[in-house]
Amino acid sequence: MSKKWLVLILSAMMMVGVLAGCGGKEEETSGSSPAASTAASASAAASPAASKAPAAPTVEGTVTASGSSALLPLVKAAAEDFMAKNPKATVNVTGGGSGTGLKNVADGTSNIGNSDVAAGDEYKDKGLVDHIVCLAPFALIVNNDVNIDNLTKQQATDIFSGKITNWKDVGGKDLKITVIHRPDSSGSRKLVQQIVLGTAQFTKDGITQAESGAMKTSVASTSGAIGYIDTPYIDNTLKALKYEGVAYSAETINNGTYPLFGIEHMYTKGEPTGATKAFLDYILGDEYQKPVAGAAKSKIEELGFLPATLAPKK
Numbered sequence: 001m002s003k004k005w006l007v008l009i010l011s012a013m014m015m016v017g018v019l020a021g022c023g024g025k026e027e028e029t030s031g032s033s034p035a036a037s038t039a040a041s042a043s044a045a046a047s048p049a050a051s052k053a054p055a056a057p058t059v060e061g062t063v064t065a066s067g068s069s070a071l072l073p074l075v076k077a078a079a080e081d082f083m084a085k086n087p088k089a090t091v092n093v094t095g096g097g098s099g100t101g102l103k104n105v106a107d108g109t110s111n112i113g114n115s116d117v118a119a120g121d122e123y124k125d126k127g128l129v130d131h132i133v134c135l136a137p138f139a140l141i142v143n144n145d146v147n148i149d150n151l152t153k154q155q156a157t158d159i160f161s162g163k164i165t166n167w168k169d170v171g172g173k174d175l176k177i178t179v180i181h182r183p184d185s186s187g188s189r190k191l192v193q194q195i196v197l198g199t200a201q202f203t204k205d206g207i208t209q210a211e212s213g214a215m216k217t218s219v220a221s222t223s224g225a226i227g228y229i230d231t232p233y234i235d236n237t238l239k240a241l242k243y244e245g246v247a248y249s250a251e252t253i254n255n256g257t258y259p260l261f262g263i264e265h266m267y268t269k270g271e272p273t274g275a276t277k278a279f280l281d282y283i284l285g286d287e288y289q290k291p292v293a294g295a296a297k298s299k300i301e302e303l304g305f306l307p308a309t310l311a312p313k314k
Helices: 003-051 072-085 098-107 153-160 187-197 212-221 250-254 274-284
Strands: 061-067 089-096 112-115 128-142 178-181 225-230 261-269
Touching: 061 072, 061 098, 061 274, 072 089, 072 274, 089 098, 089 274, 098 112, 098 128, 098 187, 098 261, 112 274, 128 187, 128 212, 128 274, 153 187, 178 212, 187 225, 187 261, 212 225, 261 274
Parallel strands: 061 089, 061 112, 178 225
Antiparallel strands: 112 261, 128 225, 128 261
């Protein structure tokens, strides 16, 4: 074979090898592409699910709350809103007075004890945990036939202690005074004792009503009557008096010129858990404590209460 032909044959063999090598690389590349594509697709499919926030835990169970009738309108309204958002939860709210609420939560009868006053020394070893929810302003109230608009601290003390028994003695018309009381277990009664009467004692004469609603009805229907009630209950069926010449308002409470208010407590026995914790978190959360966008007042203010932050600095 001539040298020329040998060169041609060797050249042809080299060309075949190059082509074979190129074909192998192409197959390897095309073979890896589907796997990579599948992995990418799987990752893309999983991504939306991974980016979703975890679902809020379902609130289930029953919560019982009892005590202060002053706080009753707020707790009832919050319970209804809470149950609407948590259909598997039930909140049962009853009154009975602050003393009842404290006793019930200490005994384990209620999950929450509502009180207008701080728990006394008799509860210091009961493991009660205080949750302050708001301020509850109250006012001295009279029947609409009483023709005065203001009482001084001394005049109010003399009336509730039984020293003054006729409205003419404080600038009104000749009309017998009927004092409407709350029972000893009432936080509102304790607040009037502390803030208005001081060391003086309530007269034993008059009528006693167990709940704020009954107090309102009794004063509104009894000629010459006087009592005391939280401002959410006040309407045109009776008259709220100024105290020391000052009418109730958020401003007068905050600046310290109107002293008739209570700090509202919701006690639990130990730190709350489950549905009880969820309910307390709801009342103490922004939805109730702060105005929503575009609103002038928070829900607690719409219900006649005030944020605890408005308490005057001492």
